[in-house]
Amino acid sequence: MLxxxxxxxxxxxxxxxxxxxTSKGMKNVxxxxxxxxxxxxMRNVDIDYDRDFITRMxxxxxWKALVFAAQCVGHKEDLPDTLPEGYENxxxxxxxxxxxxLEVI
Amino acid sequence: MSMExxxxxxxxxxxxxxxxxxxxxxxxxxxxxxxxxxxxIFIGNAxxxxxxxxSSLVELITSVxxxxxxxxxxxxxxxxxxxxxxxxxxxxxxVAAHGHLGVQxxxxxxxxxxxxxxxxxxxxxxxxxPPGLSVLEDFVSPKEELLLMNLVxxxxxxxxAAQGSVLKHRQVRHFGYEFQYSTNCVDKRQPLAQGMPPAxxxxxxxxxxxxxxxxxxxxxxxxxxxxxxxxPPHVDTHSSFTDELLSLSLGGGVNMDFRYVGGxxxxxxxxxxxxxxxxxxxxxxxxxxxxxxxxxARYEWSHGICPRMTDVVASRNSxxxxxxxPRQERISFTFRKIRHGExxxxxxxxxxxxxxxxxxxxKDESKRSTSPYELPSDRSAARIxxxxxxxxxxxxxxxxxxxxxxxxxQVLEFVLSLPRGSLLLDVGCGNxxxxxxxxxxxxxxxxxxxELMKICNNQGFxxxxxxxxQLPYRDYVFDAAVCxxxxxxxxxxxxxxxxxxxMVRVLNVGGQGLIxxxxxxxxxxxxxxxxxxxxKEGSVGAEMIKDQNIxxxxxxNYHHDRGVQKNxxxxxxxxxxxxxVNRTEFMQQxxxxxxxxxxxxxxxxxxxxxxxxxxxxxxxGSRSNRSQSSESTVDSPQITNNCDVLPSQxxxxxxxxxxxxxxxxxxxxxxxDQVFHRYYHVFKQGELESLCSQLNVKVIKSYYDEGNWCIxxxxxx
Numbered sequence: 160m161l162x163x164x165x166x167x168x169x170x171x172x173x174x175x176x177x178x179x180x181t182s183k184g185m186k187n188v189x190x191x192x193x194x195x196x197x198x199x200x201m202r203n204v205d206i207d208y209d210r211d212f213i214t215r216m217x218x219x220x221x222w223k224a225l226v227f228a229a230q231c232v233g234h235k236e237d238l239p240d241t242l243p244e245g246y247e248n249x250x251x252x253x254x255x256x257x258x259x260x261l262e263v264i
Numbered sequence: 265m266s267m268e269x270x271x272x273x274x275x276x277x278x279x280x281x282x283x284x285x286x287x288x289x290x291x292x293x294x295x296x297x298x299x300x301x302x303x304x305i306f307i308g309n310a311x312x313x314x315x316x317x318x319s320s321l322v323e324l325i326t327s328v329x330x331x332x333x334x335x336x337x338x339x340x341x342x343x344x345x346x347x348x349x350x351x352x353x354x355x356x357x358x359v360a361a362h363g364h365l366g367v368q369x370x371x372x373x374x375x376x377x378x379x380x381x382x383x384x385x386x387x388x389x390x391x392x393x394p395p396g397l398s399v400l401e402d403f404v405s406p407k408e409e410l411l412l413m414n415l416v417x418x419x420x421x422x423x424x425a426a427q428g429s430v431l432k433h434r435q436v437r438h439f440g441y442e443f444q445y446s447t448n449c450v451d452k453r454q455p456l457a458q459g460m461p462p463a464x465x466x467x468x469x470x471x472x473x474x475x476x477x478x479x480x481x482x483x484x485x486x487x488x489x490x491x492x493x494x495x496p497p498h499v500d501t502h503s504s505f506t507d508e509l510l511s512l513s514l515g516g517g518v519n520m521d522f523r524y525v526g527g528x529x530x531x532x533x534x535x536x537x538x539x540x541x542x543x544x545x546x547x548x549x550x551x552x553x554x555x556x557x558x559x560x561a562r563y564e565w566s567h568g569i570c571p572r573m574t575d576v577v578a579s580r581n582s583x584x585x586x587x588x589x590p591r592q593e594r595i596s597f598t599f600r601k602i603r604h605g606e607x608x609x610x611x612x613x614x615x616x617x618x619x620x621x622x623x624x625x626x627k628d629e630s631k632r633s634t635s636p637y638e639l640p641s642d643r644s645a646a647r648i649x650x651x652x653x654x655x656x657x658x659x660x661x662x663x664x665x666x667x668x669x670x671x672x673x674q675v676l677e678f679v680l681s682l683p684r685g686s687l688l689l690d691v692g693c694g695n696x697x698x699x700x701x702x703x704x705x706x707x708x709x710x711x712x713x714x715e716l717m718k719i720c721n722n723q724g725f726x727x728x729x730x731x732x733x734q735l736p737y738r739d740y741v742f743d744a745a746v747c748x749x750x751x752x753x754x755x756x757x758x759x760x761x762x763x764x765x766x767m768v769r770v771l772n773v774g775g776q777g778l779i780x781x782x783x784x785x786x787x788x789x790x791x792x793x794x795x796x797x798x799x800k801e802g803s804v805g806a807e808m809i810k811d812q813n814i815x816x817x818x819x820x821n822y823h824h825d826r827g828v829q830k831n832x833x834x835x836x837x838x839x840x841x842x843x844x845v846n847r848t849e850f851m852q853q854x855x856x857x858x859x860x861x862x863x864x865x866x867x868x869x870x871x872x873x874x875x876x877x878x879x880x881x882x883x884x885g886s887r888s889n890r891s892q893s894s895e896s897t898v899d900s901p902q903i904t905n906n907c908d909v910l911p912s913q914x915x916x917x918x919x920x921x922x923x924x925x926x927x928x929x930x931x932x933x934x935x936x937d938q939v940f941h942r943y944y945h946v947f948k949q950g951e952l953e954s955l956c957s958q959l960n961v962k963v964i965k966s967y968y969d970e971g972n973w974c975i976x977x978x979x980x981x
Contacts, residue, residue, distance in 0.1 A: 171721060172726060175706060179687070179741045180737060181736060211684065215685025216687075216706065219687055
């Protein structure tokens with residue numbers, strides 16, 4: 160619920176951004192992560208696929224939070240529950256991540 | 265309502281109160297809920313963070329019961345406590361209000377429970393007298409009261425500014441000498457032609473006869489306060505007046521707030537650093553009473569009146585307990601006597617007379633001369649920021665946005681230097697001037713102004729609304745962060761430090777931060793900043809400057825002794841702040857800077873923005889544009905007016921649309937412009953470094969860039 164309060168301040172957001180958020184700063188919140196999402200409307204945008212860029216983003220992610228968020232907005236896209244070893248060579252996975260992280264808003 | 269509905273509602277109330285109790289038990293495990301009535305009631309959902317205050321709570325409670333003895337409100341908490349003289353009185357109130365009645369301004373009812381005790385109030389506001397204060401009741405008769413109240417014709421405007429004026433929050437008249445609010449003192453060499461009115465001779469004699477003052481007062485200030493008006497806390501300058509300050513209340517009574525400032529009044533770290541807040545007493549001044557401040561109450565305590573419609577008053581009758589009194593029009597007569605010679609008080613920390621003998625040797629003294637207003641508490645700082653930063657930006661957002669496009673070259677350089685795949689945060693990103701330039705990085709931003717965030721969001725930037733003191737991001741997540749022209753809007757050093765600390769928190773180890781703040785020093789050696797230079801260039805600029813004052817004065821008039829601008833003071837909440845004259849050097853560090861709002865035209869916004877697409881050649885582009893742009897900015901009143909930023913880079917990008925917007929601007933001239941005041945704390949050399957030295961960072965580079973102090977740092981661990 161606290162997450163909902165925070166995110167009402169936002170109109171559109173990519174899941175990449177969502178992954179960086181926490182409500183820990185709010186009173187009485189201990190973990191504050193990941194935030195639940197109530198998406199009212201979703202849209203897709205086209206962003207050029209950049210394999211190198213997306214590979215560099217992955218280590219910065221909180222994987223569990225990403226899977227949770229993707230589920231919330233119905234874009235799980237067969238993301239595995241844990242980040243597999245050797246993901247940097249899995250072009251299919253990278254493409255799916257590119258879509259989930261950057262193209263859904 | 266059916267039985268079932270009723271039960272469902274009651275279940276909801278039960279659920280709500282148990283949730284509130286859970287919070288209480290987590291916060292304050294020593295306080296226990298009682299099943300049976302006690303003298304103390306816990307109010308679970310009305311506290312300082314829900315915008316409830318003493319007035320609204322007293323109003324609610326006294327509407328259904330009596331015997332309220334005390335209220336306890338804790339900073340940062342959503343709940344509060346009410347204490348009564350007896351169990352029965354507490355029960356009456358709980359039965360009537362719990363789940364039924366709400367405090368004013370709230371849509372839901374209050375949820376209450378009995379508790380065995382209340383916490384110690386960390387900032388006790390006590391109905392007590394500071395030492396040296398006495399209140400003489402019925403000093404004048406009702407008949408004399410009427411006569412005195414009619415002495416000043418408030419409808420007629422005073423013939424000179426020195427005799428009186430309409431201040432932002434009240435009307436005022438001076439007799440004998442002009443009391444100058446910017447400095448809280450008088451010019452002793454310039455007595456007013458208008459001496460003490462003969463009609464009050466009887467009063468002056470009574471003052472001396474009853475021993476309130478050793479000799480006749482020679483300065484009188486008459487203030488008229490309407491309900492909702494007040495006066496910021498202040499101490500009348502020691503060197504200007506003698507020991508006694510008298511204030512006669514006529515018409516309505518009022519609560520006067522006294523705060524101890526003697527322990528180092530102008531040193532923020534002493535006040536804010538200690539956990540024990542300085543004492544704060546509230547004294548009710550009934551109508552027709554004379555309050556006499558001498559000794560500590562006069563020299564070491566500030567006095568002020570909180571602007572509000574009602575006062576919470578402790579009645580002497582314990583059955584009625586705390587009461588809420590609506591304010592009425594109050595006329596106050598303040599009597600003072602001009603001091604000749606030096607002040608004899610022994611408190612060097614608060615005495616300006618004392619400081620003079622030591623010839624500005626201490627750091628304290630120089631700080632005071634640049635900050636004539638008292639440093640605000642955290643709460644009033646937040647209020648200044650809300651009223652003079654957030655609300656202003658929300659109102660000027662569109663206009664602000666069309667005047668702010670050109671990124672400052674060295675900031676852009678930093679953004680463009682970030683390696684591929686970096687996560688970049690822009691704290692206080694405004695209209696997104698630094699967003700979307702580096703395609704190689706993933707950039708997010710936040711700003712406290714919702715209206716500016718709308719503008720960013722419409723351009724597809726990843727932003728959200730958030731205060732810079734509490735960033736909604738995880739720890740150690742960003743590779744870099746920029747914070748450009750943001751923390752100079754925070755009103756205390758503690759808050760400025762907290763903002764930088766937040767920025768450091770979200771940075772990765774080794775991550776770099778870049779901060780820009782506006783500099784007090786707008787001149788480096790012989791070289792003036794572009795901000796100052798614009799003053800000289802062309803007549804349009806000069807006119808605009810004159811225009812900016814609300815109350816126009818023929819020429820800027822500086823009080824050389826203290827380095828304070830006398831022109832204008834705007835009173836905001838608990839503090840009075842001088843108003844800066846645009847395109848002049850700063851006379852103090854804390855002030856309000858005017859922003860003249862011109863409603864933007866639709867045409868302008870169409871041509872001004874880059875979207876997410878942009879090239880990397882912008883740095884060079886803007887540099888080569890400089891010579892042209894300084895010319896054009898002078899022509900555009902909009903831009904000449906409002907630059908807290910490098911004006912040379914503020915011009916509109918394409919010439920075509922610039923001339924278009926210029927025409928529009930000329931048309932807009934005929935309409936009266938609204939002026940907003942933004943709060944600024946301009947930084948002195950070394951101040952930014954001193955903030956960073958308190959944090960876990962290594963300074964990579966600190967520099968001066970066109971009227972700004974700048975720092976690049978790296979998070980150490």
